[in-house]
Amino acid sequence: xxLLSSRISITRYKVAGRLDGSVHExxxxxxxxxSIPEIEDDGSETMVGWTxxxxxxxxxFEGYSFVFGAHxxxxxxxxxxxxxxxxxxxxxxxxxxxHLAETGRxxxxxxxxxxxxEQVVNSLNRRIPAIPNVxxxxxxxxxxxxxxxxxLKSANEALETLxxxxxxxxxxxxxxxxxxxxxxxxSARERDLLLKLExxxxxx
Amino acid sequence: MLDIxxxxxxxxxxxxxxxxxxxxxxxxxQNRLCRYDPDLVSLNIGSRMVLENTRNNAKETVTIKGQDxxxxxxxxxxxxxxxxxxxxxxxxxxxxxxxxxxxxxxLNISNLKLPETGPVETPEDLEGAVIxxxxxxxxxxxxxxxxxxxxxxxxxxxxxxNQTVFRIRNWAMxxxxxxxxxxxx
Numbered sequence: 521x522x523l524l525s526s527r528i529s530i531t532r533y534k535v536a537g538r539l540d541g542s543v544h545e546x547x548x549x550x551x552x553x554x555s556i557p558e559i560e561d562d563g564s565e566t567m568v569g570w571t572x573x574x575x576x577x578x579x580x581f582e583g584y585s586f587v588f589g590a591h592x593x594x595x596x597x598x599x600x601x602x603x604x605x606x607x608x609x610x611x612x613x614x615x616x617x618x619h620l621a622e623t624g625r626x627x628x629x630x631x632x633x634x635x636x637x638e639q640v641v642n643s644l645n646r647r648i649p650a651i652p653n654v655x656x657x658x659x660x661x662x663x664x665x666x667x668x669x670x671x672l673k674s675a676n677e678a679l680e681t682l683x684x685x686x687x688x689x690x691x692x693x694x695x696x697x698x699x700x701x702x703x704x705x706x707s708a709r710e711r712d713l714l715l716k717l718e719x720x721x722x723x724x
Numbered sequence: 725m726l727d728i729x730x731x732x733x734x735x736x737x738x739x740x741x742x743x744x745x746x747x748x749x750x751x752x753x754q755n756r757l758c759r760y761d762p763d764l765v766s767l768n769i770g771s772r773m774v775l776e777n778t779r780n781n782a783k784e785t786v787t788i789k790g791q792d793x794x795x796x797x798x799x800x801x802x803x804x805x806x807x808x809x810x811x812x813x814x815x816x817x818x819x820x821x822x823x824x825x826x827x828x829x830x831l832n833i834s835n836l837k838l839p840e841t842g843p844v845e846t847p848e849d850l851e852g853a854v855i856x857x858x859x860x861x862x863x864x865x866x867x868x869x870x871x872x873x874x875x876x877x878x879x880x881x882x883x884x885x886n887q888t889v890f891r892i893r894n895w896a897m898x899x900x901x902x903x904x905x906x907x908x909x
Contacts, residue, residue, distance in 0.1 A: 523854060523857055523858075523861075524844070524853065524854075524857060526837065527835050527836065527837060528833075528835075528836040528837075528838070528861070529832070529833065529834040529835070529836070530832065530833040530834075530836065530861065530865070531830075531832055532831070532832075532833075532865065573854075574847075574850065588851055588854045588855055588858070589851070589855045589858075591854075591855075591858055593854060658858055658861075667861065667865070671827075671830070671832045671834055692728070693728065693732075694831065695732050695736070695739065695829065695830045695831055695832075696735050696736060696738035696739035696742065696828075696829070696831055696872075697726070697731040697732065697734070697735035697738065698728070698731065699831055699869070699872055699876075700735075700738065700872070700876040703869055703872075703873065704872065704873040704876045704877065705873065706876070706877070706880075710877070710880055713880040714876070714880055715726075717735070717738065717879065717880065719737040719741070720741055720884075720889055
């Protein structure tokens with residue numbers, strides 16, 4: 521999913537707004553603050569954060585290493601733990617049987633079943649390593665545009681959420697309407713006409 | 725500006741019409757495409773095209789793939805009122821060659837294959853390689869933006885309604901028609 525891959529997928533964005541103060545310093549601080557946590561035994565299922573383009577498994581933004589010429593290049597990392605359902609089933613059955621034996625009862629209530637399943641999932645989440653997915657991005661600050669190297673819906677949603685949280689700037693995805701509205705250099709009158717467009721087939 | 729989710733769905737037809745227009749332009753007016761992009765040597769349909777026809781409340785999808793794919797199925801779908809929803813393009817500029825997929829509803833670029841670049845062998849090579857890749861990607865992003873900007877200006881004009889729709893329809897209808905057989909006698 522990277523800039524240097526042999527096959528590339530790109531989702532294009534417009535970055536709305538500008539940063540206050542020194543751009544590189546502000547970006548550096550935000551990247552550091554929201555970088556991917558290095559703790560492996562965290563109980564959460566998914567962890568999302570920034571990482572460096574050059575060293576995605578050891579985030580390092582020192583010396584503004586994310587600056588490449590006029591561009592800023594870094595990456596979004598999503599670490600996800602994926603527990604096989606059969607493993608949950610096995611540990612749930614063992615724990616439920618133990619609980620029944622300890623309490624001397626025949627059946628578990630709905631709430632007990634739910635609580636045992638949550639305990640099992642949390643416990644497995646702590647023991648299973650997360651699978652990292654790295655998605656590079658290029659931020660052209662001068663042009664207020666950004667390329668994200670994935671078309672995956674979940675990765676794009678994670679990017680949009682983390683970007684505004686980190687930099688305070690919303691990302692506007694460029695699809696036909698937004699490209700026409702924001703990138704085609706239309707006049708106010710032309711933008712009004714754009715709003716009124718209907719599919720050609722129904723105009724025939 | 726309109727709500728993002730609303731505008732995505734409301735105007736996704738623009739992307740499909742753009743790809744349909746682009747196919748028409750590639751087949752009929754490469755000179756005009758060259759005027760839109762002065763660096764363009766050629767722009768051709770690559771190895772994949774997807775068309776959709778949603779008329780009569782039913783969705784019919786036609787997928788054509790393979791090198792030297794025969795586009796007759798696509799032409800037939802076009803005649804029935806389908807639009808292109810996804811296209812694979814082969815773009816040449818100077819002596820360099822790009823290939824990529826373009827999706828109508830999102831204008832997302834996928835499966836982008838860039839011209840060959842030198843290998844990254846040392847950490848010092850990295851910055852140059854990144855800047856070169858960005859330059860090569862910018863060529864394709866710029867091409868798509870440029871073509872789409874020309875399309876959208878045409879699309880909101882009277883020329884679209886009064887001429888282009890009929891030209892595209894006539895082009896689609898004329899395809900596949902064989903010239904009459906001439907009796908040698």
